[in-house]
Amino acid sequence: MTRHFLDITDLSGDELRLVLDLAQRSDLPRPLEGRGVALIFEKPSNRTRHSMEMAVVQLGGHPVYTRGEEVGFDVCEPVEDVTRVMAGYHGLLAARVFRHEIVVRMAACSTVPVVNMLSDWSHPLQALADVLTMQQVHGDLAGHTVAYVGDWNNVSRSLAEACVMLGAHVVLGCPPGYDAADAELERIAGLGSGSVRQVHRAVEAVAGATAVHTDTWTSMGQEAEKAERVKVFEGFGVTESLMAAAAPGAGFYHCMPAYRGYEVAAAVIDGPQSHVIAQAHNRLHAARGVLAFVMGVR
Ligand code: CP
Ligand code: NVA
Numbered sequence: 431m432t433r434h435f436l437d438i439t440d441l442s443g444d445e446l447r448l449v450l451d452l453a454q455r456s457d458l459p460r461p462l463e464g465r466g467v468a469l470i471f472e473k474p475s476n477r478t479r480h481s482m483e484m485a486v487v488q489l490g491g492h493p494v495y496t497r498g499e500e501v502g503f504d505v506c507e508p509v510e511d512v513t514r515v516m517a518g519y520h521g522l523l524a525a526r527v528f529r530h531e532i533v534v535r536m537a538a539c540s541t542v543p544v545v546n547m548l549s550d551w552s553h554p555l556q557a558l559a560d561v562l563t564m565q566q567v568h569g570d571l572a573g574h575t576v577a578y579v580g581d582w583n584n585v586s587r588s589l590a591e592a593c594v595m596l597g598a599h600v601v602l603g604c605p606p607g608y609d610a611a612d613a614e615l616e617r618i619a620g621l622g623s624g625s626v627r628q629v630h631r632a633v634e635a636v637a638g639a640t641a642v643h644t645d646t647w648t649s650m651g652q653e654a655e656k657a658e659r660v661k662v663f664e665g666f667g668v669t670e671s672l673m674a675a676a677a678p679g680a681g682f683y684h685c686m687p688a689y690r691g692y693e694v695a696a697a698v699i700d701g702p703q704s705h706v707i708a709q710a711h712n713r714l715h716a717a718r719g720v721l722a723f724v725m726g727v728r
Pocket of ligand 2: 548583584585645646648649650685686687
């Protein structure tokens with residue numbers, strides 16, 4: 431059966447742990463030897479492009495970076511035509527898309543693994559790096575409180591899923607209207623031995639947290655809403671005083687790109703509690719682990 435990685439929930443709890451182990455192995459085989467990998471980007475990227483290109487190289491493959499407009503999903507050609515053609519050239523296809531539906535349709539007709547490199551719904555490659563970094567800093571995440579302050583979005587959804595699957599207790603601090611629906615909280619709570627709950631004040635969200643995460647208030651594609659969002663999210667920035675309300679020595683995490691003075695104060699992201707550079711570097715290891723996994727390495 432062809433394995434795809436569109437969401438963290440495409441993995442069982444045991445498989446998620448295996449991928450995190452593979453990510454840290456230095457003796458992986460080269461399952462992409464002599465194969466190409468299409469990396470299709472409808473949106474810009476620094477971390478995802480570079481970490482995926484290098485992960486492909488480290489697994490023996492050849493990355494082919496492709497801009498979204500060059501394939502024109504459903505504009506130049508149907509998603510299914512692009513996918514079926516490319517699956518004949520490559521050992522794996524990966525895409526960063528505006529609409530999650532596109533990677534779902536790719537996976538439905540692809541004969542090789544499809545990997546989601548960020549959609550409007552989820553960012554599972556990021557969540558792998560997030561939990562890998564937290565494990566390296568704090569140890570086994572089971573029983574830890576992980577706070578996410580800010581916008582309920584692709585990054586926070588994948589992060590919450592991974593944390594609950596690994597037994598962590600997630601507390602979301604999102605403003606009303608930019609928060610998770612009750613049905614989603616229920617769905618995520620059912621994924622593993624951890625838990626998830628939501629509050630509407632940042633200071634309440636971080637109480638007792640060993641890790642504090644945030645993300646931009648304005649995701650790619652939402653630029654027209656920026657002024658409105660900056661107003662709505664007032665009070666949801668991660669400042670030094672907010673970090674002081676978390677557990678002593680709590681770590682700060684951000685998927686980046688980060689906007690200092692908005693979702694995070696410069697003193698926090700550039701300060702001693704910040705793990706953002708290790709988190710960004712772990713994108714490479716996480717990508718290598720999951721690419722090896724979908725290519726059949728166990
Ligand atoms: N965190 C992340 O996905 O960054 P890029 O947009 O630079 O890939
Ligand atoms: N939520 C952000 C993440 C960027 C890596 C976005 O979708 O733009």
